[in-house]
Amino acid sequence: MAKRASKKDSARELAVAAARIAQDNNAEDIVVLDLRGISPVTDYFVIATGTSDRQMRSIADDVIRHGKTVGQKVWQVAGMESGDWIVLDFVDVVVHLFDQPHRRYYDLELIWGDARRVRWQRRSPATRRPDGRRTPRAGE
Structure with a gap:
């Protein structure tokens, strides 16, 4: 029998998946904040900036x-009509999709500045060159 992911793991996995979905849809400045132990209402924030209301709705x-x-x-969706700040509340994960002016104005990263940032980016696979040596991944 397969082991079921814990609530903590599934929340983190959803947050990372939401960030990657935003990236796949060309959102900008994507951040995942770990709010466990800081916020009494949620475990993770995913914050991303969209370039149009249509793009933000598609991501949502x-x-x-x-x-x-x-x-x-x-559990709750807000802002789909206006398209300047869309909030998706999954309880343990809250996804915030902003247009640029609202992202700057509300500055959730500053408000939650003591939250740890979660690494969510996919690691690019190391590849082999024709001579057999490994090509380093980005950042190595």
Whole structure:
């Protein structure tokens, strides 16, 4: 029998997946904040900037769809009509999709400045050169 992911693991996995979905949809300045032990209401924030309301709605729809596929129900959705700040509340994970002016104005990273940032980027695979030596990954 397969081991079921703990609540903590599934929240982190959803946050990372939401960040990657935002990246796949060309969002900018994507940040995942670990709020465990800091916030009494949620464990993770995912914050991203969209370049258009259509793009932000598309990201939101994709994150909601992904949540359903992994058994994570979105409890509240706000801002889909206006498209300047969309909030997806999965309880343990809250996704904030901002346009640039609202991202600057609300500055959630400053408000939650004591939160740890989660590394969510996919690691690029190391490749072999024709001479057999390994090409380092980005950042190595």
